[in-house]
Amino acid sequence: MADADRLPPIVTLTDAPTTEEAHAVGAGLAGFNEQQSGIRDSRPLAVIVRDPRTKQPVGGLTGRTSLGLLFIDLFFLPDDLRGDGLGSRLLRLAEDEARHRGCVGAVLYTISFQAPGFYERHGYCVLGTVPCLPPGTSRIFMTKPLA
Numbered sequence: 001m002a003d004a005d006r007l008p009p010i011v012t013l014t015d016a017p018t019t020e021e022a023h024a025v026g027a028g029l030a031g032f033n034e035q036q037s038g039i040r041d042s043r044p045l046a047v048i049v050r051d052p053r054t055k056q057p058v059g060g061l062t063g064r065t066s067l068g069l070l071f072i073d074l075f076f077l078p079d080d081l082r083g084d085g086l087g088s089r090l091l092r093l094a095e096d097e098a099r100h101r102g103c104v105g106a107v108l109y110t111i112s113f114q115a116p117g118f119y120e121r122h123g124y125c126v127l128g129t130v131p132c133l134p135p136g137t138s139r140i141f142m143t144k145p146l147a
Contacts, residue, residue, distance in 0.1 A: 070098035
């Protein structure tokens, strides 16, 4: 097609991408990464905590592994499940699975009012911080070697 016949792409902004839209972005990036690295290993990873009575999920950890890294995206436990080592157990399970998948490191970010101390106690080091809202709050980017 001649350049004169090309129509410009349609660009939209949304806060609710469809499954098809999210897939187009994710699959496109995965294909590019594979082309550049020769590796296609991105996989989701989750450690879910369920209520023992209802069997409904109440918290856990979600993330993914890709190109030798564990990315921890979300980690939440209700207040009544904190302080007894459950969070440490979930983190250990995720890290062990990441090692099993060949990962050599882990990456995450937390917020200054969330759990930076928890991650530091588990061997994570601060890569950097970015101020965010509310004033005085920061996103804290952390990493840990898994080898």
